[in-house]
Amino acid sequence: MALDIEKKKHTPEAPEEKSKGLNTFLWLLTVVIIAATALGNIYFEDQYSTPIRVVAVVVLLLIALGIAAMTNQGRKALGFFQDARTELRRIVWPSRPEATQTTFIVVGVTVFVSLILWGLDSIIVSIITFLTDWRF
Incomplete structure (x- = not known):
């Protein structure tokens, strides 16, 4: 080229x-x-x-x-x-099965990462709620 x-x-x-x-x-x-x-x-x-x-x-x-x-x-x-x-x-474009398989992998990884982030967010919210509910 x-x-x-x-x-x-x-x-x-x-x-x-x-x-x-x-x-x-x-x-x-x-x-x-x-x-x-x-x-x-x-x-x-x-x-x-x-x-x-x-x-x-x-x-x-x-x-x-x-x-x-x-x-x-x-x-x-x-x-x-x-x-x-x-x-x-x-x-060279991917075949239909390759494109479908790649799409499912992307969706699966996206769901997995979003569940991890949701869990971490829930833990952080619980810790902050616990700390702010203390009375000094």
Whole structure:
């Protein structure tokens, strides 16, 4: 895995980063689209039915998400999610019997420890009650 990371750092195929001005413009455009979506949903509340407004909001938010994905930070986030998906595929998940057995062990240990703590609490309460009932 470390070798994969090193290879990625040294590959010349890395996508070129956008200029700071273009990146800022794309983020501003994203914010404007999200704000217009929110305000438009409120403004057109009486003119259009809820299903039409929901579709419009979803479409505009997807457009804003697409524009945000074109920024430098968006590309890095997409790369992170692709790497996370690859790692998730490598995980060896426990079988159903293993998961059930582990769950019963956790429940059993939890009950056992809670009984011990309850017993210790009862002993401490008894000692404190005994000591506070003394009259000097």
